[in-house]
Amino acid sequence: MLARFVPHRSGSAATARIITLALALLLLVPTGVAGKSFSDWGLAVAETGVNTAAAEGCPIESPDGLSLYIASNRAGGTGNPDPNDIWVFHRDSVGGAWGPAENLGTPVNSPYADYCPTPLRGKALLFVSTRPGGCGGGDIYLGRNNPAHGWSIQNLGCAATGSGPNFPGSEFGPSLVETAEGTFLFFSSDGFNVGGDQDIYMSRQLPDGSFAPATAVAELNTPQHDFMPNVRKDGLEIVLNSNRPGGYGGQDVYTAWRASTSDPWSTPVNLGPLINTAGSETRSSLSWDGRRLHFGRDGEIYVSTRSR
Numbered sequence: 297m298l299a300r301f302v303p304h305r306s307g308s309a310a311t312a313r314i315i316t317l318a319l320a321l322l323l324l325v326p327t328g329v330a331g332k333s334f335s336d337w338g339l340a341v342a343e344t345g346v347n348t349a350a351a352e353g354c355p356i357e358s359p360d361g362l363s364l365y366i367a368s369n370r371a372g373g374t375g376n377p378d379p380n381d382i383w384v385f386h387r388d389s390v391g392g393a394w395g396p397a398e399n400l401g402t403p404v405n406s407p408y409a410d411y412c413p414t415p416l417r418g419k420a421l422l423f424v425s426t427r428p429g430g431c432g433g434g435d436i437y438l439g440r441n442n443p444a445h446g447w448s449i450q451n452l453g454c455a456a457t458g459s460g461p462n463f464p465g466s467e468f469g470p471s472l473v474e475t476a477e478g479t480f481l482f483f484s485s486d487g488f489n490v491g492g493d494q495d496i497y498m499s500r501q502l503p504d505g506s507f508a509p510a511t512a513v514a515e516l517n518t519p520q521h522d523f524m525p526n527v528r529k530d531g532l533e534i535v536l537n538s539n540r541p542g543g544y545g546g547q548d549v550y551t552a553w554r555a556s557t558s559d560p561w562s563t564p565v566n567l568g569p570l571i572n573t574a575g576s577e578t579r580s581s582l583s584w585d586g587r588r589l590h591f592g593r594d595g596e597i598y599v600s601t602r603s604r
Contacts, residue, residue: 333604337589339570340600345394346385353592355599356526356581358415361390364590365421366597367411373399378409382423403449404439412524412579414470419443422470422481431456433466433490436483452481452507455488461499461510465490469524469579472501473531475557481507482534484523494523496536515561516552522564526581531557535580535589536564544569546576549591571600 343364346352350370357364364385373381382404385394399405406427411434414422419441424434431454439449453460461467465486472481479501484494495517497510516522518540525536532554537547549571550564566572573593580591589600 335602337600340598343597347596351595354579355590355597365413380409381405382413431462432464435462471526473527475531482525494521524579529584544572545574548572549580
């Protein structure tokens with residue numbers, strides 16, 4: 297089709313039209329979104345030095361790739377009534393070996409379930425907790441680590457009162473992304489239908505740092521469970537977990553793209569048998585450089601890599 301334009305224009309005009317059309321076509325190719333082309337994901341393997349006989353999940357790297365946060369019910373946590381705590385591993389370089397697990401301690405961890413950690417720049421951490429005093433179920437909290445005074449935490453507020461994104465149901469997988477349109481918090485929840493299917497939601501951060509009540513991201517949701525989203529740093533790729541029809545069994549990892557942060561997401565695509573199995577793949581997350589994909593599978597942490 298490009299050749300049809302050439303005979304009817306001068307050289308410069310024809311070239312300009314071809315370039316314009318070529319750029320438009322590139323925007324239709326998901327793997328070339330915003331000029332950031334990646335290879336396919338490689339075979340996922342169990343992460344070395346992280347897994348134990350206990351249950352591990354919710355893996356996610358810090359922005360610099362030198363820390364790995366997980367949730368685990370391994371021994372040494374805060375205990376009853378729920379042993380799920382947030383732990384962190386450190387390494388000296390990207391690609392290096394992980395050091396020993398460190399429990400984040402209180403007040404991030406509590407006697408209740410604490411999970412889905414999401415490290416942010418500036419020694420901050422989003423996470424989910426079922427501790428009392430929230431909006432219902434598991435709520436999203438923000439923790440800040442002051443070197444002099446330690447951790448302080450706050451609940452992001454309740455949808456029922458209009459003060460924040462937490463629903464009466466249970467939230468999972470908070471993911472914060474800064475875009476030209478503003479800063480947005482993606483997460484999943486069963487919303488006001490407590491115990492129902494999980495859907496993907498988005499909340500805008502307000503000028504005072506608080507978060508508005510959330511709205512569903514329609515193009516990512518189905519009548520099945522769609523949950524635990526994680527958005528790449530540039531806001532152009534998202535991974536999520538879903539048991540929608542056509543998968544490999546249980547929860548699978550799906551991905552979607554968009555050409556710009558003001559565009560809707562594409563229809564999510566299953567990442568295939570190198571990532572997904574008959575088991576359940578949960579809480580997938582992308583490294584900031586987009587080259588590593590971590591996720592949980594039946595109580596263990598897995599990682600897949602790709603090249604740019």
